[in-house]
Amino acid sequence: MCQVPMSRNGGWRCRPRRRRVSPGFSILEVLVVVVIIGVLAGVAMPMYLHQRDRAKDAAVKEGVHAIRLGVQSWAVEHEDSYPPIAEVAHDRAIGHYVHRWPTDPWDDAVPMRNLGTQGNYDYVVDANGDGVDDDFSLRGFGTGGAPVIVTP
Numbered sequence: 001m002c003q004v005p006m007s008r009n010g011g012w013r014c015r016p017r018r019r020r021v022s023p024g025f026s027i028l029e030v031l032v033v034v035v036i037i038g039v040l041a042g043v044a045m046p047m048y049l050h051q052r053d054r055a056k057d058a059a060v061k062e063g064v065h066a067i068r069l070g071v072q073s074w075a076v077e078h079e080d081s082y083p084p085i086a087e088v089a090h091d092r093a094i095g096h097y098v099h100r101w102p103t104d105p106w107d108d109a110v111p112m113r114n115l116g117t118q119g120n121y122d123y124v125v126d127a128n129g130d131g132v133d134d135d136f137s138l139r140g141f142g143t144g145g146a147p148v149i150v151t152p
Helices: 027-077
Strands: 005-008 011-014 107-111 121-125 136-141 147-151
Touching (some): 027 136, 027 147
Antiparallel strands (some): 005 011, 136 147
């Protein structure tokens, strides 16, 4: 559409419209966007952090399962007698029965140990106290040192 008709050499032409230069976003618009992003981050971050803890708890469960299989394999080769506490470690007898000894999910550089603390396990032989090494208990500790798995 023509804004103003112009005569030139006997003909009529339209004057081209000038385009308005946009001044950009107002400070109010920017503040609204920042507030929305802050609210979304405030909702998403706790959910994200909770998922990380759940994943680490799952890694503890997986590690305790691998150690349990190693303990049971050792018992099969030793007349159904479970190993003493000192032998259930990555660098001891049971470590040879576990393909990859699990690491502490909160400190990947450290293998899981018999400490009964977060990211580690607690192994007890002769759990029923009858003086015979024919049973054991193995517990894994997750977030905050709470037991996440207990195996007979």
